[in-house]
Amino acid sequence: MDSTATSDHDNGGIGRRQLLSAVGGSAVAAALAGCSTLLSDGETADQGGQSGDEISDEPIQAGLLTFTRGAPGVLGIQAQRGAELAVQRINEAGGVGGQREIELDVVNEGSNPLDSYNQFIEEGKEVTFGPISSGTHSQIAPEIEKNEIINVSTDGTVTTLYEETVPDPTYSFRFQNYDIMEVVTMAREAVERIGADNISTVAGVNPGYSFGEDEMRVFTQAIQKLTDAEIVYEGFPELGASDMSNHITSINNEEPDVTFSSLWGGDVTTFVRQANANDMFENTTVFGTTLYSAAGDVPGDALAGADIYSGSRNYYWGKPALGNWQPGRELFDAATQQEGVTVPTAHYMSGYGAVTAWATAVEKAIDLLGTYPSQEQIAQVLEGHGFFTPAGYHNMAEDHQGASNSFAGQMVYDDDLGAARLDDVNTYAATETAPPPGVTGSDWLDSWSA
Amino acid sequence: MAVTPTAALVQTLNGIQFGFILFMIASGLTVILGILDVLNLAHGELFSLGAYTAIGVFGFIIGVIGPPGGGVVGTAVFVLAVLAAVLVTAAILLPVGTLFEAVFLRQIYDRDQVYQLVLTFALLLILLDVKKFIWGDSSIRTDAVYSAINTIPTSELVGLNYPTYNVFVILVGSVVVVGLFWFFERTKTGRIIRATAIDREMATAIGVSTDRVFTLVFALGAFLAGFAGAMAVPPTSATLEMGTNPLVLSFVVIVIGGLGSLRGAFVGALLVGVIRSWMITLYPPGEIAAPFAIMALILLVKPEGLFGTWGETA
Numbered sequence: 001m002d003s004t005a006t007s008d009h010d011n012g013g014i015g016r017r018q019l020l021s022a023v024g025g026s027a028v029a030a031a032l033a034g035c036s037t038l039l040s041d042g043e044t045a046d047q048g049g050q051s052g053d054e055i056s057d058e059p060i061q062a063g064l065l066t067f068t069r070g071a072p073g074v075l076g077i078q079a080q081r082g083a084e085l086a087v088q089r090i091n092e093a094g095g096v097g098g099q100r101e102i103e104l105d106v107v108n109e110g111s112n113p114l115d116s117y118n119q120f121i122e123e124g125k126e127v128t129f130g131p132i133s134s135g136t137h138s139q140i141a142p143e144i145e146k147n148e149i150i151n152v153s154t155d156g157t158v159t160t161l162y163e164e165t166v167p168d169p170t171y172s173f174r175f176q177n178y179d180i181m182e183v184v185t186m187a188r189e190a191v192e193r194i195g196a197d198n199i200s201t202v203a204g205v206n207p208g209y210s211f212g213e214d215e216m217r218v219f220t221q222a223i224q225k226l227t228d229a230e231i232v233y234e235g236f237p238e239l240g241a242s243d244m245s246n247h248i249t250s251i252n253n254e255e256p257d258v259t260f261s262s263l264w265g266g267d268v269t270t271f272v273r274q275a276n277a278n279d280m281f282e283n284t285t286v287f288g289t290t291l292y293s294a295a296g297d298v299p300g301d302a303l304a305g306a307d308i309y310s311g312s313r314n315y316y317w318g319k320p321a322l323g324n325w326q327p328g329r330e331l332f333d334a335a336t337q338q339e340g341v342t343v344p345t346a347h348y349m350s351g352y353g354a355v356t357a358w359a360t361a362v363e364k365a366i367d368l369l370g371t372y373p374s375q376e377q378i379a380q381v382l383e384g385h386g387f388f389t390p391a392g393y394h395n396m397a398e399d400h401q402g403a404s405n406s407f408a409g410q411m412v413y414d415d416d417l418g419a420a421r422l423d424d425v426n427t428y429a430a431t432e433t434a435p436p437p438g439v440t441g442s443d444w445l446d447s448w449s450a
Numbered sequence: 451m452a453v454t455p456t457a458a459l460v461q462t463l464n465g466i467q468f469g470f471i472l473f474m475i476a477s478g479l480t481v482i483l484g485i486l487d488v489l490n491l492a493h494g495e496l497f498s499l500g501a502y503t504a505i506g507v508f509g510f511i512i513g514v515i516g517p518p519g520g521g522v523v524g525t526a527v528f529v530l531a532v533l534a535a536v537l538v539t540a541a542i543l544l545p546v547g548t549l550f551e552a553v554f555l556r557q558i559y560d561r562d563q564v565y566q567l568v569l570t571f572a573l574l575l576i577l578l579d580v581k582k583f584i585w586g587d588s589s590i591r592t593d594a595v596y597s598a599i600n601t602i603p604t605s606e607l608v609g610l611n612y613p614t615y616n617v618f619v620i621l622v623g624s625v626v627v628v629g630l631f632w633f634f635e636r637t638k639t640g641r642i643i644r645a646t647a648i649d650r651e652m653a654t655a656i657g658v659s660t661d662r663v664f665t666l667v668f669a670l671g672a673f674l675a676g677f678a679g680a681m682a683v684p685p686t687s688a689t690l691e692m693g694t695n696p697l698v699l700s701f702v703v704i705v706i707g708g709l710g711s712l713r714g715a716f717v718g719a720l721l722v723g724v725i726r727s728w729m730i731t732l733y734p735p736g737e738i739a740a741p742f743a744i745m746a747l748i749l750l751v752k753p754e755g756l757f758g759t760w761g762e763t764a
Contacts, residue, residue, distance in 0.1 A: 070587070240689060
């Protein structure tokens, strides 16, 4: 791990005004971009956006729906901690609009997420974040539109959300790269690492619900455009399955060139441990979209000899190298101080970025209007909104879908870190992984020339 | 897809191994149902409690004896230590079962069965919160047992690629099956329990203390659930929700085998394990539906289950 820190307060000669302008015009935007230490004279605390006279100092009540326990909690807690750090930075920078601090209420996504979401609305939350699960997102997205209260989802990345479930959203936004982006990233990664000519058979082990089915469907479409591969096995273990040996035996039976997996959280650990015990990595190379979500959970001996490449959605903490990127260094240090975070994963950025997208949009709206904006006005600003986080620059596209660079690399265990890391990381631009606005994922993949 | 003979054998072994875990859970459930006439909805949580407890016990015992030493003796000591940890875990569940029966269930035997369902559901929720209080929200696991036992060569000796821990589960599960049938068929206590199951009034008339039998049976059920939890957890993690699926599948197993029949639970568990395994091999989307399809078929053809109810034979 490259952990050489740059010197603090080294602003490379950029002036304070220039810096504020570059990241969005306010101390809140600078703090969320991870650039607050670049501001001179310690002036961050009272430099929110241009607050209008009519902005009250009443705290903003916000809700976050995420998994806080069990196997899904492995990544749900990451999203929670990311959102909490973003809120902390906003509040330390004086609050939204320089006056309104955020109070974040975190609720377990659990078994009745729609009830939990409706509870948020009944309690008068001004904004909601989350969920993690695609199934939950499909449930609550129509409710979001009905309630007319903005939600910026952390994940819930099912491709069909803005194509079929809510085809013309107003109040529903999604920060994280969605399924087609991370799946196309891994299809390209498989071709990059193995070579199209060497991929003739593909298997899949994916979670047995809408997310896993969506990812396998998209991967099949993408990899068959990039190669002449035949799909030889598709397994869908249920979420939290304790025994994956049947799926592993089927893969050993087929010996596919590539095994695609979108397992996540604790399921990754179970899968990798049992796969290693069954010598599965002697028979295939695994490419997964969210395997790295278990970075702090998967044990070193299970990764020994494992041939695994994982995506890391729109954030990987080691890219750019921490020594070359002060905002990344500060985020990494702050995150690893938090309970339950061994290393911040992409789901950490899901929480951090969702809050950042909303808060910077509100700041921008305040700058434009001179007063605190309505839900509709915030929604209008969020469309096409660009903003910075320590992961880089993000764009919330007109179709309400966030678009950012994607990362992928070989998943290995790092004894010094006490967690997995990605080696030899490749970066894929959003233009390589996402369809143009207005084009469905399926149509876009169909349009690829062989 | 074409399944090679080796893959077919391994898939069958996978099914048998899963079946033995299921049997260890379902045997406790069916014994309690057969004798106490109580459908214990908290049984899955007892299984889960066993898994959580085992992680601590494994850690303690491995901390004392250290990692597996080299050679046959060192390996044997480690395996015996793991077995001891499983037994200690199950023994810890004994007083839990005793407490549940003596303090809660005994008060409502003469009430309608719906009260028992509500009570055991309440115990399920209480156990869930107890686990959360003690171990927190996050999943926990033990790495040492699974990886260490897998380093022992077993199936490789006959040219098969199959994890030694799964072999260990099958062997231990076989011993549990033999032990349970021996207990109920050959020991005096076992015969008294069976007699109580056949005719509660007659057993009381000849001097059997049904209170004591009931407490013993419930404690035995908890012991078996704890044992199963300890055997099941090394390849995976202990999570708060882990008791739900085994409880549902155990219901399926005892309905297939016959409510209260130990023999039926054994056959039902292996049937569910192997058919589920083959369903994943041949038609993966049928994984979840397969056990329920078998149950529906059995209910149509033989509504009392394959082996009827508990009584003349175990």
